[in-house]
Amino acid sequence: MASDVKRVVLAYSGGLDTSVILKWLQTTYGCEVVTFTADLGQGEELEPARKKAEMLGIKPEHIFIEDVREEFVRDYVFPMFRANALYEGLYLLGTSIARPLIAKKQIEIARKVGADAVSHGATGKGNDQVRFELSYYALEPEIKIIAPWREWDLRSREALIAFAESHQIPIAKDKRGEAPFSVDANLLHSSSEGKVLEDPSVEAPEMVYMRTIAPEDAPDKATYITIGFEQGDAVSIDGEVLSPASLLTRLNALGKENGIGRLDLVENRFVGMKSRGVYETPGGTILIQAHRGIESITLDRGAAHLKDDIMPRYAELIYNGFWFSPEREMLQALIDKSQEMVTGTVRLKLYKGNVAVVGRESPYSLYNQDLVTFEEGAVAYDHRDAAGFIKLNALRLRTLGSRARKIGG
Numbered sequence: 001m002a003s004d005v006k007r008v009v010l011a012y013s014g015g016l017d018t019s020v021i022l023k024w025l026q027t028t029y030g031c032e033v034v035t036f037t038a039d040l041g042q043g044e045e046l047e048p049a050r051k052k053a054e055m056l057g058i059k060p061e062h063i064f065i066e067d068v069r070e071e072f073v074r075d076y077v078f079p080m081f082r083a084n085a086l087y088e089g090l091y092l093l094g095t096s097i098a099r100p101l102i103a104k105k106q107i108e109i110a111r112k113v114g115a116d117a118v119s120h121g122a123t124g125k126g127n128d129q130v131r132f133e134l135s136y137y138a139l140e141p142e143i144k145i146i147a148p149w150r151e152w153d154l155r156s157r158e159a160l161i162a163f164a165e166s167h168q169i170p171i172a173k174d175k176r177g178e179a180p181f182s183v184d185a186n187l188l189h190s191s192s193e194g195k196v197l198e199d200p201s202v203e204a205p206e207m208v209y210m211r212t213i214a215p216e217d218a219p220d221k222a223t224y225i226t227i228g229f230e231q232g233d234a235v236s237i238d239g240e241v242l243s244p245a246s247l248l249t250r251l252n253a254l255g256k257e258n259g260i261g262r263l264d265l266v267e268n269r270f271v272g273m274k275s276r277g278v279y280e281t282p283g284g285t286i287l288i289q290a291h292r293g294i295e296s297i298t299l300d301r302g303a304a305h306l307k308d309d310i311m312p313r314y315a316e317l318i319y320n321g322f323w324f325s326p327e328r329e330m331l332q333a334l335i336d337k338s339q340e341m342v343t344g345t346v347r348l349k350l351y352k353g354n355v356a357v358v359g360r361e362s363p364y365s366l367y368n369q370d371l372v373t374f375e376e377g378a379v380a381y382d383h384r385d386a387a388g389f390i391k392l393n394a395l396r397l398r399t400l401g402s403r404a405r406k407i408g409g
Contacts, residue, residue: 007032008117008146009110011102011132014049016171018121020160021148022056023167025119029146034062034113038102041069041187041245056169064109068101069187073244076101076323077188081284081291082232082342083307083335085315090265092281092288093318094189099128100323103135110143117144124150127270131321138324181208187248189261189281200266200276211252211280215259215353222351223258224358227290229346232339234287248283255282258350270320286348286355293346293357297365303338310334 008025012018012035025033035058037049046065053063076097087093106118118136122128129147136143154160164171184191192208206214228236235241237250255261261282269275295304310331317328344362348355371381 003029003031005029005031005117005144005146007034007113007115008119009034009036009106009113009115010119011106011121012037012049012053013121014046014052016160016164016169019052019056019169020154020163021119021121022053022058023169024148024152024154024163025146026057027167028152031117032062033058034109034115035064036102036106036109037063037065038105039065039067039069040072040098040101041249042185052170062113064105066105068105069245070243072098072101072187073248077248077284078233078244079332079336080318081287082339083311083314083331084288084292084295085311085318086288087315087319088265088267089312090263091267091277091279091319092189092263092284093315094186094279094281094284095128095184095191096131096319096321097188097323098186099131099321100135103132104139107136107139107143110140117146119146119148122147122149125271125273127319127321130270131323134321135324183210185211187245187252188284189279191277191279193275193277197276197278204264204278208278209262209280212256212261212282213259215262218257218259218352222349223254224347224349225254225286226345226347227287228344229291229294230343232291232336232342234290248287251283251286253282254350255286259353260350260355261285262353286350289355289357290346290348291342293348293360294342294344294362296357297360297367298342298344298362299338300366307335307338 008029008031010018010022010025010033012022014037022033022035025031035049035053037046039046050063050065054060080093080097085093087096103118109115110118120129120132122132124147129150133145133147136145154163161171163169179195181192181195181197190211192204196202197204197208226238227234228239228241233244234247237247242250261280261284263279263281264276265279266274266276295307299307314328314331314335317323317325317331322328341362341364343364344360346357347359349358
């Protein structure tokens, strides 16, 4: 293929798909390939990716492997959790929120090494191609994007393996067979889909779950923890101050032990189809409950309800790949403003798949026990004021009721 692409930065995992893509880029475009591998907390050793890239002819100075776990949680996961973001009311957006960070790093590397293109391994049916490419274009409007799954004729695993064998790409024995389902993972979650999960009427087999034990196998005794917050972000567990990534790692372990964070979801993809995914987000499930707990005593009703109103729109923007859009940034500014007094501690009870808020304290609490007590308190609240308040709010209802009586004769 004749091409003006001289150098391309590939999002590279070291697995079969991206290794085939690496060689395909070399042979099809005749270009130099630069690899970027991100440690997002997926739980895999990344040095094999370096060795494999070197074996495929990539110069050592063009192999980039970066630990981005702290940046991922601090600058992407935590801002999203300030919004209590849930796509379609359930999904904690674990895959969605990782893509803009990977794309950002690819663009930074492209600028550093003088690359004129970027490439990813997302398929032509999924959401990830949209998320990667919207992010690329937002950060580097003139960048060329190569999406092999939309260009090549390798339409099956057998074809990928045949290509790999013909180009001396090593294939691990456990990768030769058809995988029962595909997995994507990072520090926030794991996502499984396809194959044995494609029929939404069939319960997912237990082998799908890798980050949580079954709730029925969790301890019979509840685990209690206290999470500290400062301006909407979790900063400590049981009084121990932790970095963002360390804190989420600790919550993941607690969630795993207590069978917390499983979700079996049929969702609406941005590209138009429905898909069934099984997600495990142990630490995130604990964190969102804790965050709502501290907000319950520190946010004014109007602010809290406005946040809940805009949350679905914010979540949809992330799901659809618009992290770097002006509307997401505008909503983020509003959300972050709401978090200025969201500081304090939340006590939680973890038990057999459930997370319950059982206590919350804050120096900025709006909860006034004198106001809510059934006893007569010293606070100036006159019960008689309620009559006028109710009548004013009932005015339109009374007017409507009078009209209905006239029409009804």
